[in-house]
Amino acid sequence: xxxxxxxxxxxxxxxxxxxxxxxxxxxxxxxxxxxxxxxxxxxxxxxxxxxxxxxxxxxxxxxxxxxxxxxxxxxxxxxxxxxxxxxxxxxxxxxxxxxxxxxxxxxxxxxxxxxxxxxxxxxxxxxxxxxxxxxxxxxxxxxxxxxxxxxxxxxxxxxxxxxxxxxxxxxxxxxxxxxxxxxxxxxxxxxxxxxxxxxxxxxxxxxxxxxxxxxxxxxxxxxxxxxxxxxxxxxxxxxxxxxxxxxxxxxxxxxxxxxxxxxxxxxxxxxxxxxxxxxxxxxxxxxxxxxxxxxxxxxxxxxxxxxxxxxxxxxxxxxxxxxxxxxxxxxxxxxxxxxxxxxxxxxxx
Amino acid sequence: xxxxxxxxxxxxxxxxxxxxxxxxxxxxxxxxxxxxxxxxxxxxxxxxxxxxxxxxxxxxxxxxxxxxxxxxxxxxxxxxxxxxxxxxxxxxxxxxxxxxxxxxxxxxxxxxxxxxxxxxxxxxxxxxxxxxxxxxxxxxxxxxxxxxxxxxxxxxxxxxxxxxxxxxxxxxxxxxxxxxxxxxxxxxxxxxxxxxxxxxxxxxxxxxxxxxxxxxxxxxxxxxxxxxxxxxxxxxxxxxxxxxxxxxxxxxxxxxxxxxxxxxxxxxxxxxxxxxxxxxxxxxxxxxxxxxxxxxxxxxxxxxxxxxxxxxxxxxxxxxxxxxxxxxxxxxxxxxxxxxxxxxxxxxx
Numbered sequence: 001x002x003x004x005x006x007x008x009x010x011x012x013x014x015x016x017x018x019x020x021x022x023x024x025x026x027x028x029x030x031x032x033x034x035x036x037x038x039x040x041x042x043x044x045x046x047x048x049x050x051x052x053x054x055x056x057x058x059x060x061x062x063x064x065x066x067x068x069x070x071x072x073x074x075x076x077x078x079x080x081x082x083x084x085x086x087x088x089x090x091x092x093x094x095x096x097x098x099x100x101x102x103x104x105x106x107x108x109x110x111x112x113x114x115x116x117x118x119x120x121x122x123x124x125x126x127x128x129x130x131x132x133x134x135x136x137x138x139x140x141x142x143x144x145x146x147x148x149x150x151x152x153x154x155x156x157x158x159x160x161x162x163x164x165x166x167x168x169x170x171x172x173x174x175x176x177x178x179x180x181x182x183x184x185x186x187x188x189x190x191x192x193x194x195x196x197x198x199x200x201x202x203x204x205x206x207x208x209x210x211x212x213x214x215x216x217x218x219x220x221x222x223x224x225x226x227x228x229x230x231x232x233x234x235x236x237x238x239x240x241x242x243x244x245x246x247x248x249x250x251x252x253x254x255x256x257x258x259x260x261x262x263x264x265x266x267x268x269x270x271x272x273x274x275x276x277x278x279x280x281x282x283x284x285x286x287x288x289x290x291x292x293x294x295x296x297x298x299x300x301x302x303x304x305x306x307x308x309x310x311x312x313x314x315x316x317x318x319x320x321x322x323x324x325x326x327x328x329x330x331x332x333x334x335x336x337x338x339x340x341x342x343x344x345x346x347x348x349x
Numbered sequence: 350x351x352x353x354x355x356x357x358x359x360x361x362x363x364x365x366x367x368x369x370x371x372x373x374x375x376x377x378x379x380x381x382x383x384x385x386x387x388x389x390x391x392x393x394x395x396x397x398x399x400x401x402x403x404x405x406x407x408x409x410x411x412x413x414x415x416x417x418x419x420x421x422x423x424x425x426x427x428x429x430x431x432x433x434x435x436x437x438x439x440x441x442x443x444x445x446x447x448x449x450x451x452x453x454x455x456x457x458x459x460x461x462x463x464x465x466x467x468x469x470x471x472x473x474x475x476x477x478x479x480x481x482x483x484x485x486x487x488x489x490x491x492x493x494x495x496x497x498x499x500x501x502x503x504x505x506x507x508x509x510x511x512x513x514x515x516x517x518x519x520x521x522x523x524x525x526x527x528x529x530x531x532x533x534x535x536x537x538x539x540x541x542x543x544x545x546x547x548x549x550x551x552x553x554x555x556x557x558x559x560x561x562x563x564x565x566x567x568x569x570x571x572x573x574x575x576x577x578x579x580x581x582x583x584x585x586x587x588x589x590x591x592x593x594x595x596x597x598x599x600x601x602x603x604x605x606x607x608x609x610x611x612x613x614x615x616x617x618x619x620x621x622x623x624x625x626x627x628x629x630x631x632x633x634x635x636x637x638x639x640x641x642x643x644x645x646x647x648x649x650x651x652x653x654x655x656x657x658x659x660x661x662x663x664x665x666x667x668x669x670x671x672x673x674x675x676x677x678x679x680x681x682x683x684x685x686x687x688x689x690x691x692x693x694x695x696x697x698x
Contacts, residue, residue, distance in 0.1 A: 263687060267629035274623025280616035338612060 003072075003081045004325055011088060011316065012109030016308040018130015022299035023246045025178040025218065025312055026127055028089070029136040029235070031144055032163045032172035032226070033122040036152040040164040041098075041117040049101040049117055056116045059150035060105045065143050066114065069107040074099040080330055083321030089127060092118055112143060119164045120172075122147070129312075131242055133175045133235045141231075163226075171231045175238045176222030179245055182296045183252030185217045186265070193248060197221065202241050216288030216315065221245065257300050269297040273304060276348045281334075282341045287318050310347055318343065352421075352430045353674055360437060360665065361458030365657040367479015371648035372595045374527040374567065374661055375476050377438070378485040378584070380493055381512045381521035381575070382471040385501040389513040390447075390466040398450040398466055405465045408499035409454045414492050415463065418456040423448040429679055432670030438476060441467055461492060468513045469521075471496070478661075480591055482524045482584045490580075509576070516573075520580045524587045525571030528594055531645045532601030534566045535614070542597060546570065551590050565637030565664065570594065606649050618646040622653060625697045630683075631690045636667050659696055667692065 013026040034040060035052055044052070060066050074082065074095060082096040091104050095118045105114040115123040124143055126136035154162040161172040168174070184190040194204050205220045223238050256265050272290035275282070295311045297304055316322060323336045326343065362375035383389060384401055393401070409415050423431065423444060431445040440453050444467045454463040464472040473492055475485035503511040510521040517523070533539040543553050554569045572587050605614050621639035624631070644660045646653055665671060672685045672692070680688065 263629055267690070270627035270629055271624055274627030275620055278619035278623030280612055280619055341616070 003077070003084060004328070006084075006088070006110075007317075007322070007325060009109070010309065010313060012111040013127050013129045014309055014312040014316075015129055016312060018128060018132045020243075020246045021130035021308070023179055023181070023249045024131040024242060025180055025315070026129060027132045027136055028125060028127040028174075028176045028178070029133060029140050030126075030174045030176075031122075031124045031140050032120040032161065032168045032174075033124065033144070033147070033151075034154040034162055034164070035121045036154045038121065038154075040119070041121060042119065042164060044117075046100065052121050053101045053103055053116050055151060056114070056122060057103060057105070059147050060114055062150055063143050063146035065112055065139065065146070066105055066107050069105045069112070069114075072104050072106065074102040074104070080321060080324045084325045087316055087319040087321045089125075089316075091115055092123075094118055112139065114143075120168065122151075131177060131239060131246065133177070133239050134232075137173075137175070137231060137235050167224075168226050170226045171229075171234060173226050173231050173234055174222055175235050176220050177238065177242045179219050179221060179242060179249070180217055180292065180295060181219055181245070181249050182217040182292045183249045183256055186256055186268075187252045189248070189252060193245070194219070197241060197245075200237075200241050201225075202238060215285050216292040218288070218292070218315070253296065253300060256296075265296075269293045269302065269304070273306075273348065276344045279341045279344070281337045282344065283337055284318055284320065284340065287340060287344060288315065291315065291318075306348060314344070314347065352426070352433060353677070355433075355437070355459075356666075356671070356674060358458070359658065359662060361460040362476050362478045363658055363661040363665070364478055365661060367477060367481045369592075369595045370479040370657070372529055372598045373480040373591060374529055374664070375478060376481045376485055377474060377476040377523075377525045377527070378482060378489050379475075379523045379525075380471075380473045380489050381469040381510065381517045381523075382473065382493070382496070382500075383503040383511055383513070384470050385503045387470065387503075389468070390470065391468065391513060393466075395449065401470050402450045402452055402465050404500060405463070405471060405496075406452060406454070408496050409463055411499055412492050412495035414461055414488065414495070415454055415456050418454045418461070418463075421453050421455065423451040423453070429670060429673045433674045436665055436668040436670045438474075438665075440464055441472075443467055461488060463492075469517065471500075480526060480588065480595065482526070482588050483581075486522075486524070486580060486584050512575070515576075517575050519574075519576035520578075520583060522575050522580050522583055523571055524584050525569050526587065526591045528568050528570060528591060528598070529566055529641065529644060530568055530594070530598050531566040531641045532598045532605055535605055535617075536601045538597070538601060542594070543568070546590060546594075549586075549590050550574075551587060564634050565641040567637070567641075567664065602645065602649060605645075614645075618642045618651065618653070622655075622697065625693045628690045628693065630686045631693065632686055633667055633669060633689065636689060636693060637664065640664065640667075655697060663693070663696065 038048060038052060041049055057071055085091045086093055086096050090106055090113050095102050095115055101117055103116040107113060111126060111128050113125045124140050126140040128136055156162060160170040163169040163172055181190060184193055197204055201224050202221050203224045206214045221242055223234050272293040276290050291311050291314055294306050298306060298308050318340050320336050323339050324331050327339055387397060387401060390398060406420055434440045435442055435445050439455055439459060439462050444451050444464055450466055452465040456462060460475060460477050462474045473489050475489040477485055505511060509519040512518040512521055530539060533542055546553055550573050551570050552573045555563045570591055572583050621642040625639050640660050640663055643655050647655060647657050667689050669685050672688050673680050676688055
């Protein structure tokens with residue numbers, strides 16, 4: 001498979017179609033599964049790891065929802081291609097590093113995907129637009145059923161699904177949403193609101209998960225542990241927290257758009273547009289800040305030469321690995337900043 | 350006279366017509382003169398000051414080069430109008446404060462002007478585009494001759510023309526140039542170059558003279574003292590220093606436009622254009638910085654939607670007093686920043 005072909009197709013979640021998509025860029029559900037009687041990938045032998053890969057790929061081919069999926073073997077990829085897949089949320093940085101007998105199965109529109117031999121033998125993911133954790137759980141749950149017909153999962157009657165890391169044991173479920181909170185940022189409420197979230201059993205992180213920076217007012221909200229409540233109850237508690245965040249953010253946006261705040265916001269938005277249309281050199285972080293204001297304005301219904309799906313997609317297209325994939329080769333930071341600026345000018349002309 | 354009418358006409362110096370106008374926005378020559386046997390304005394009685402005003406106005410009417418000039422009495426002006434005249438370099442801040450029996454005579458295209466009862470009884474000024482101190486000295490010298498036919502100037506055979514401040518005594522001459530040095534700024538040479546100037550008998554100041562900030566990479570270079578050498582020798586030494594500055598600046602611009610620097614410069618210029626075309630709120634200082642890069646690009650022959658004369662004019666039109674004059678009333682800083690942004694968007698659309 002030629003990975004650069006993926007550049008020509010829109011990622012499913014980028015289309016602003018789901019509920020509350022004006023605030024929730026994407027929802028993501030992930031199930032961790034391990035094969036019974038096999039060592040976890042981190043403690044496995046090359047031979048055992050290879051066996052898991054081939055069994056998992058075979059099982060995936062039989063899963064209905066993955067019928068048209070593409071199978072990608074990590075060891076066949078260049079470094080730039082692995083970075084590209086990380087940026088598209090299809091593989092983790094961990095999988096990108098340990099490539100031997102590692103793989104990923106990518107479904108249509110990149111909504112469903114299955115990492116093989118990451119920290120756990122299987123990591124099944126569903127990602128889509130808006131606040132749609134229930135729907136994604138149904139979809140991944142159905143793939144999980146199909147896979148379990150071919151594979152025997154490590155499951156303990158008391159502990160539930162076993163996983164390499166205890167925080168993933170139990171349901172093996174992580175539910176997260178990528179939320180855009182420029183309104184709470186600009187009205188100075190963001191830190192107070194995020195502090196409040198930690199008491200509600202959720203964790204807040206930057207754009208690319210643990211230890212990554214918050215950029216472009218984008219935050220990842222997910223459940224803190226996979227143990228304990230049943231899947232639907234975990235899903236529902238994350239959904240509720242995110243639902244409340246959506247309300248708070250929309251209130252903040254309304255207050256920003258009104259009265260004397262309005263001019264300040266208009267100034268921010270149009271200056272951002274001016275930079276996106278004119279810069280000749282721009283970093284990812286700076287472009288994300290401008291895209292954040294553009295996205296905010298679009299959600300308020302302002303008539304500006306941009307669309308929500310283009311802006312959503314650019315959060316990924318403007319990343320270093322995607323810029324390299326566009327160029328067809330590895331680039332230094334200066335070259336990337338130059339090409340990123342060209343890409344943005346084209347998109348906003 | 351309706352001062353707001355002046356907004357409809359271009360100031361003579363703003364037209365980029367003079368020698369080295371790509372670096373030298375304007376040259377200015379000023380002659381200080383006092384009437385014999387009268388106390389200086391700062392020590393005068395109201396009656397004596399009024400007498401000087403009326404004699405000076407009568408003499409100005411007879412000067413050939415001021416035949417079509419407008420006479421403005423400061424006490425008839427609003428505060429906003431006095432600020433407006435200061436910004437157009439037609440009166441000093443000192444004259445704007447002490448209004449009684451103070452006046453200014455403004456010639457065609459605002460090239461020649463005569464302040465009456467500032468620090469000295471008469472301050473005759475010539476201001477025009479480019480490096481043209483000699484020409485301006487000829488013009489003011491000729492008006493000076495005409496005035497001396499109606500007025501008896503205080504002159505001492507040893508000390509020359511007397512003046513309220515000793516630094517102006519002797520020739521009564523100040524010759525200055527407003528130079529645009531973004532190239533020396535961007536290449537990091539500016540401080541070294543300016544330090545060198547102080548040893549050449551010139552003084553460097555900000556845009557509106559002593560104690561004002563440097564903004565938009567604009568510097569005023571003038572002779573340090575009026576005493577000593579003859580007028581033409583003073584003029585020639587300032588011209589020489591400025592001529593050298595022009596060469597250094599043009600070299601810096603060329604090196605900026607070349608190679609990898611070129612992209613950085615292009616980025617600065619187009620970002621500035623983006624801000625000028627899009628901002629909804631902007632301060633004078635910020636707009637001057639952007640205008641500086643636009644002016645630099647125009648001087649390098651870049652095709653951008655702007656012209657040198659518009660940019661020259663905006664260094665004055667974007668000032669607080671001019672924004673107020675456009676609005677027809679006094680404004681607070683927030684209102685001015687809003688109207689300034691509208692004006693700039695219109696000019697760069």
